[in-house]
Amino acid sequence: MNVSYELPLDDAAYSFGFLDEYAKREVRRTILKAICIPGYQTPYASREMPMGRGFGTGGLQVTLSLIGEGDTVKVIDQGADDSVNAVNLRHFVELTCPGVDTTERTTEASLIQSRHRIPEVALSESQVMILQVPYPDPLVVVEPSEARRKVMHGEADYSRLLTKLYEDIVQFDEITISHRYPTRINGHYVIDPSPIPRYDVPRLDNSPALILLGAGREKKIYAVPPYTRAEPLAFDDVPFRVEDFRDAQGARRPCARCGATDSFLDELIDDDGNKQWQCSDSDYCHSRLAEHDTIPGEAMS
Amino acid sequence: MGYVAIKGGGRAIAGAEAAMEALRCAEGEAGTPLTLAAIEQQLRLLTSRVVSEGGLYHPRLAALAIKQMQGDTLEAAFALRAYRSTKPRLLDLPVQETRQMRLIRRISSAFKDIPGGQMLGPTTDYALRLMRLDLADESPEAFRSVSRRFLDGVADNDLPDSYPKVVDALREEGLLPPLTRSREAAFDITRDPLVFPVPRSAALATMARAETGSLLAIAYSNMRGYGDVHPTIAELRVGYLPVVLPHPVTGEPVEAGEVLVTECEVVAMYEGADSDGPPTFTLGYGACFGHNEVKAISMAILDRALQKGMRDGPANPSEDPEFVLLHVDGVDSMGFASHYKMPHYVTFQSDMDRLRTTQDKADAAQSSQGVES
Amino acid sequence: MNDPMTLEAPRDVRMGVWQPPRQQRAFRGLLTAFSYPGRVVHLADDGESATLLLLATLTDGASRLADPERRLAEDDIRRLGVRSSAVESADFVLCGAAHPPQMTPRLGSLENPEQGATLIIQVPALEEGIELHLTGPGIQAEQTLRVAGVDPAWWRLRDEWNVHFPLGVDLILASERAVAVLPRTTRLTVEGVH
Numbered sequence: 001m002n003v004s005y006e007l008p009l010d011d012a013a014y015s016f017g018f019l020d021e022y023a024k025r026e027v028r029r030t031i032l033k034a035i036c037i038p039g040y041q042t043p044y045a046s047r048e049m050p051m052g053r054g055f056g057t058g059g060l061q062v063t064l065s066l067i068g069e070g071d072t073v074k075v076i077d078q079g080a081d082d083s084v085n086a087v088n089l090r091h092f093v094e095l096t097c098p099g100v101d102t103t104e105r106t107t108e109a110s111l112i113q114s115r116h117r118i119p120e121v122a123l124s125e126s127q128v129m130i131l132q133v134p135y136p137d138p139l140v141v142v143e144p145s146e147a148r149r150k151v152m153h154g155e156a157d158y159s160r161l162l163t164k165l166y167e168d169i170v171q172f173d174e175i176t177i178s179h180r181y182p183t184r185i186n187g188h189y190v191i192d193p194s195p196i197p198r199y200d201v202p203r204l205d206n207s208p209a210l211i212l213l214g215a216g217r218e219k220k221i222y223a224v225p226p227y228t229r230a231e232p233l234a235f236d237d238v239p240f241r242v243e244d245f246r247d248a249q250g251a252r253r254p255c256a257r258c259g260a261t262d263s264f265l266d267e268l269i270d271d272d273g274n275k276q277w278q279c280s281d282s283d284y285c286h287s288r289l290a291e292h293d294t295i296p297g298e299a300m301s
Numbered sequence: 302m303g304y305v306a307i308k309g310g311g312r313a314i315a316g317a318e319a320a321m322e323a324l325r326c327a328e329g330e331a332g333t334p335l336t337l338a339a340i341e342q343q344l345r346l347l348t349s350r351v352v353s354e355g356g357l358y359h360p361r362l363a364a365l366a367i368k369q370m371q372g373d374t375l376e377a378a379f380a381l382r383a384y385r386s387t388k389p390r391l392l393d394l395p396v397q398e399t400r401q402m403r404l405i406r407r408i409s410s411a412f413k414d415i416p417g418g419q420m421l422g423p424t425t426d427y428a429l430r431l432m433r434l435d436l437a438d439e440s441p442e443a444f445r446s447v448s449r450r451f452l453d454g455v456a457d458n459d460l461p462d463s464y465p466k467v468v469d470a471l472r473e474e475g476l477l478p479p480l481t482r483s484r485e486a487a488f489d490i491t492r493d494p495l496v497f498p499v500p501r502s503a504a505l506a507t508m509a510r511a512e513t514g515s516l517l518a519i520a521y522s523n524m525r526g527y528g529d530v531h532p533t534i535a536e537l538r539v540g541y542l543p544v545v546l547p548h549p550v551t552g553e554p555v556e557a558g559e560v561l562v563t564e565c566e567v568v569a570m571y572e573g574a575d576s577d578g579p580p581t582f583t584l585g586y587g588a589c590f591g592h593n594e595v596k597a598i599s600m601a602i603l604d605r606a607l608q609k610g611m612r613d614g615p616a617n618p619s620e621d622p623e624f625v626l627l628h629v630d631g632v633d634s635m636g637f638a639s640h641y642k643m644p645h646y647v648t649f650q651s652d653m654d655r656l657r658t659t660q661d662k663a664d665a666a667q668s669s670q671g672v673e674s
Numbered sequence: 675m676n677d678p679m680t681l682e683a684p685r686d687v688r689m690g691v692w693q694p695p696r697q698q699r700a701f702r703g704l705l706t707a708f709s710y711p712g713r714v715v716h717l718a719d720d721g722e723s724a725t726l727l728l729l730a731t732l733t734d735g736a737s738r739l740a741d742p743e744r745r746l747a748e749d750d751i752r753r754l755g756v757r758s759s760a761v762e763s764a765d766f767v768l769c770g771a772a773h774p775p776q777m778t779p780r781l782g783s784l785e786n787p788e789q790g791a792t793l794i795i796q797v798p799a800l801e802e803g804i805e806l807h808l809t810g811p812g813i814q815a816e817q818t819l820r821v822a823g824v825d826p827a828w829w830r831l832r833d834e835w836n837v838h839f840p841l842g843v844d845l846i847l848a849s850e851r852a853v854a855v856l857p858r859t860t861r862l863t864v865e866g867v868h
Binding site: 014015018019020021022023026043044045046047048049050052053054055057077078079080082083084085086087088091115116117134145146147150172173174176177178179180195196197198199217219220243244264265266267280 | 310311313314379380382383385386387388389390490491492493494495496497498623632633635636637638639640641643644645646647648650651652653654655658659662663666
């Protein structure tokens with residue numbers, strides 16, 4: 001019986017970036033292969049992180065393998081920097097990466113980790129976008145076996161996925177995929193672009209910035225390299241369509257807060273049961289308010 | 302104010318933390334904080350479960366995790382795993398010899414008597430599950446005297462500390478195929494991703510740190526009829542396994558310490574098609590850190606089922622390596638179940654957009670039909 | 675040190691390549707080079723070798739390195755902790771620009787194309803020599819890369835190895851200090867050759 005031993009205190013100390021250097025090296029090797037084979041779900045031995053699988057552990061392992069002194073990190077969830085999960089991940093980066101700055105401004109960030117959104121402001125070559133992925137494989141809806149899916153991906157055989165989309169059209173006269181829209185990268189691999197809305201899918205196409213996607217629980221990393229074709233699957237007669245933010249009269253709804261008519265909107269229901277629309281990208285909304293220095297939402301109330 | 306405040310996530314998290322802590326200490330003035338030693342010893346099966354599912358043999362850290370996570374085994378095992386991510390792997394362990402285990406318990410259900418004898422040891426298998434009301438108000442004096450009285454008069458050398466293994470006897474008789482040592486290095490699930498098909502060592506390693514309930518559920522499906530292992534426990538042993546490492550300088554094997562493990566070997570009905578040689582029984586193997594008998598038995602049954610599935614193709618979920626191995630990890634499954642609690646505004650907005658569009662189309666189609674009729 | 679059993683790092687300045695912060699910075703350089711094929715990235719500082727720095731950044735006991743021409747010092751291989759291997763089974767192959775390997779490196783498989791090798795070709799110089807015209811992912815319109823001293827047989831072999839995407843090899847051209855990368859997706863024409 002080991003009744004007398006104590007916990008060594010240095011056991012509780014964590015190194016820069018939390019992960020040990022061997023884990024980082026493996027993630028780094030995986031990222032480079034993922035870039036060389038655009039859209040291919042590159043397997044890696046995902047480590048356990050101190051937050052739940054599904055909370056962004058895949059994205060976080062990518063971020064922590066990239067990050068170093070001089071970096072400025074932005075973390076968003078649902079477009080917002082102050083959403084609970086974004087706060088939690090940013091706090092973890094601050095805790096384990098001394099010397100790294102964090103920001104809420106898209107334009108100031110060198111690394112942007114996000115769940116479910118790509119910022120409204122166009123990204124640049126000096127930025128890397130890291131998306132958290134819950135389900136990396138778009139073929140899972142038509143083929144449960146990973147071994148068989150890997151062959152289909154290798155052969156770029158997406159006939160069954162297209163059939164599924166076609167069946168949708170027959171039944172509903174519309175493709176019913178709302179988010180995680182299957183997108184073909186460089187004419188070969190079809191990816192699950194993570195649960196970004198369809199609104200953000202065109203931002204993957206020919207992006208100046210590298211986009212990395214990390215699935216921690218499913219242990220995959222994949223990439224959309226810069227200046228690479230990203231095409232949502234569609235048919236000639238039923239085109240790909242982004243979310244519709246027009247009102248019954250056909251006018252584009254503005255953000256109730258900053259008035260923007262060119263951003264993805266969250267639909268809110270207030271205490272009186274009235275609907276309001278507001279920018280999902282909080283930094284975009286704040287920046288517009290700061291520029292115009294007026295708050296239409298407050299003027300109304 | 303017409304819109305929801307965007308700020309406040311940080312305050313909410315701090316508040317949640319404080320509320321958790323307040324509940325942990327809710328006994329107030331009357332309470333005594335749990336010591337790690339008390340958790341490790343008095344809740345030893347809980348500690349066992351956490352070191353096993355955490356995949357890190359550190360009972361004291363496991364006790365800390367149990368205390369911190371307020372008894373949630375999934376969370377405690379998870380904390381141990383996350384801690385493990387920060388530590389480098391120093392070397393490949395050579396094969397460890399469970400024949401050398403210092404046993405506290407070993408039984409066989411295959412034979413009435415086995416070389417070295419049956420040793421029931423610490424188990425509740427034959428205990429009546431009646432409430433022991435005396436434990437509700439236990440006196441510290443009585444508690445402290447139990448261990449002393451138990452060992453009183455027992456000489457250290459009265460007990461043999463290792464026993465021969467039952468499967469060795471079966472092998473000698475030719476009832477089991479002879480032992481072949483795999484030439485392949487063991488698959489390291491902490492370093493290499495599972496890309497199917499995977500070798501048996503990957504399956505064993507995955508199951509050794511699997512969540513007990515998940516493993517049991519799938520093994521149980523096999524026992525009930527979604528499979529045909531029909532196992533007999535050749536031997537179940539619990540004890541302390543000496544860990545032998547090569548000395549960093551001389552390379553000579555040295556004993557670095559010992560770990561509590563549970564090992565189970567099940568024998569299943571023979572199959573002629575297994576090899577060209579004479580028919581023999583087949584073996585399923587289970588082992589894990591800590592004292593976890595149900596887990597070791599479940600693992601042994603699934604090992605047998607998976608070997609069959611790898612050879613003939615799966616006829617049942619429990620024989621399908623991808624199905625079993627990708628769904629038994631507690632950290633993965635619990636994390637994913639929890640993540641649904643996070644905000645999904647953006648995806649739900651997108652869902653609503655699709656539903657409204659298809660509803661509008663359906664309405665339009667219906668009203669145009671109405672005009673026609 | 676990438677070998678975990680080597681406890682202490684020597685204090686020589688040249689030994690910076692073994693330090694985690696240095697490797698992190700080097701990785702970001704490599705990330706740029708892989709993301710934007712054909713761009714020359716100045717990886718190494720004074721006194722450092724780009725080849726050793728990138729190997730220290732990417733390899734350890736979990737990777738296999740082939741060095742058929744013995745371009746690395748024994749001591750450096752030991753410090754890397756990398757497993758030595760034949761060209762056909764290596765994750766990383768170190769070669770000279772004048773000597774294309776006799777063996778086919780690993781190309782990966784349809785199911786696991788990431789198992790295609792990474793070749794590090796040590797070249798006399800980047801930003802001088804013949805012009806390569808590059809197109810493909812990571813390149814807006816066209817990228818020009820100048821590289822000196824590469825046996826033209828290399829480009830033919832690369833074409834052969836990369837003919838069945840997603841199978842193929844990825845090339846890192848390394849001069850003394852700088853690198854440029856040609857992933858398997860980059861289409862390449864050599865100046866004057868059609």
